[in-house]
Amino acid sequence: MNLELPEEHRAFRDMVESFVAAEMPKQWARNLERNEHEYPFELWDKFTQGGFHGLGIAEEYGGIGGDILMQMILARALSRTLGGLAWIWGLTSFAGVKSIGVYGSEAQKRKFLPQIAAGKLRASISFTEPGGGTDVLGAMRTFATKVDGGWKINGEKIWSSSAHVADYLLLLARSNREVTKNHQGLSLFWVPARSPGVACTELQKLGMRSIGSCTVHFNDVFVPDDHVLGEPHNAWRMLLPTLNNERMMVSAFCLGVIDGVLEDAIAYASQRKAFGRQIGQFQAIQHMLADIKMAQYQVECMLTDCAWKISTGKDQLVETTTLKVIASEQANRCADLGLQILGGMGYSAETDMQRYWRDSRLWRIGPITNEMARNVIAEQLGLPRSF
Numbered sequence: 001m002n003l004e005l006p007e008e009h010r011a012f013r014d015m016v017e018s019f020v021a022a023e024m025p026k027q028w029a030r031n032l033e034r035n036e037h038e039y040p041f042e043l044w045d046k047f048t049q050g051g052f053h054g055l056g057i058a059e060e061y062g063g064i065g066g067d068i069l070m071q072m073i074l075a076r077a078l079s080r081t082l083g084g085l086a087w088i089w090g091l092t093s094f095a096g097v098k099s100i101g102v103y104g105s106e107a108q109k110r111k112f113l114p115q116i117a118a119g120k121l122r123a124s125i126s127f128t129e130p131g132g133g134t135d136v137l138g139a140m141r142t143f144a145t146k147v148d149g150g151w152k153i154n155g156e157k158i159w160s161s162s163a164h165v166a167d168y169l170l171l172l173a174r175s176n177r178e179v180t181k182n183h184q185g186l187s188l189f190w191v192p193a194r195s196p197g198v199a200c201t202e203l204q205k206l207g208m209r210s211i212g213s214c215t216v217h218f219n220d221v222f223v224p225d226d227h228v229l230g231e232p233h234n235a236w237r238m239l240l241p242t243l244n245n246e247r248m249m250v251s252a253f254c255l256g257v258i259d260g261v262l263e264d265a266i267a268y269a270s271q272r273k274a275f276g277r278q279i280g281q282f283q284a285i286q287h288m289l290a291d292i293k294m295a296q297y298q299v300e301c302m303l304t305d306c307a308w309k310i311s312t313g314k315d316q317l318v319e320t321t322t323l324k325v326i327a328s329e330q331a332n333r334c335a336d337l338g339l340q341i342l343g344g345m346g347y348s349a350e351t352d353m354q355r356y357w358r359d360s361r362l363w364r365i366g367p368i369t370n371e372m373a374r375n376v377i378a379e380q381l382g383l384p385r386s387f
Helices: 007-023 026-034 041-050 068-097 106-117 235-271 283-311 317-342 353-362 370-380
Strands: 123-126 143-147 150-161 168-174 186-192 198-203 213-224
Touching: 007 041, 007 068, 026 068, 026 353, 041 068, 068 106, 068 123, 068 168, 068 235, 068 283, 068 353, 123 150, 143 168, 150 168, 150 186, 150 198, 168 213, 186 213, 186 235, 235 283, 235 317, 235 353, 283 317, 317 353, 317 370
Parallel strands: 123 168
Antiparallel strands: 143 150, 150 213, 168 186, 198 213
16 A cells, blocks of 8 residues: 555645645634534635535536545545534535435536535535434434425434534435335435424534534425435435445544644643653653554554545445544544643643544544444454344
């Protein structure tokens, strides 16, 4: 495996890192987080200014193109300063670019992708059911009933990030109850978020506070036929190929957090003095920094390897699932080590370490819990299903 990026990717990385450093520094991100219940529209506008919403969208639809490795480069660079706020870009990228762009009709692509690329459309994901968590299929109680010209949606979703400011909701619902297996009879809907019958309630949470996560209620919400994505009743099989991208994106966010943690921890250890000398001279601190560096290299190697293999069309379900587990656990562990190195200042809202710790903790839970991810890996080894 060669970790050296091609020239085009190096130029893109340099451009992105320069833009992030100038327009989205850590101090600015901390200030955004202080307004925990105010969605940072100014951050969305920065993404638009940088052209980031167009990444992964073909030029014919108003985008800038770019492969999965470029998306990972951007995700990493954003989370280095933004932490979990980078998910504001990731949400619409996944819900729009990786949904409409992959299994949308030509008419849907021409209508919605240019709006996404121009930063004029925000999307949210509405998959998780209350009481369901990772058991998306077994807990599905949101139903779509066929009516003249479209569908009526009834049900409730939870943890729909940014749903309160979204233009569209990527909604997974059961459209056929007469099935033999839970993955059958599901459809994917592109729901206008301000449709009559849609109501959002914002949730309080530990991290990613200013993004906003919501419970979304659907009461006889009408969705026209031309807002169904892909083939009705077959959404789950259609969604499976996109899981690799979602796990890759989360892993790239985790790597960016490790980058941010390492540079902050080194800077603090180099200037903080205790017992008459810099704390970076203490072996205990040096070992913590070495552990963070080793984790950074491990996740970078795995992420790059998976990205290259996916770009060649190889199925990487086990590899990307493995990567997501390791990246999320390492990111949260590194943030915890960084917090320990900074001591009381790590616990202070005046530094970013506590923000990295809070935000990275979520990635051990979602979009799939690491326990469920281990079940998936074990099943692929030929072991009996445990759930």
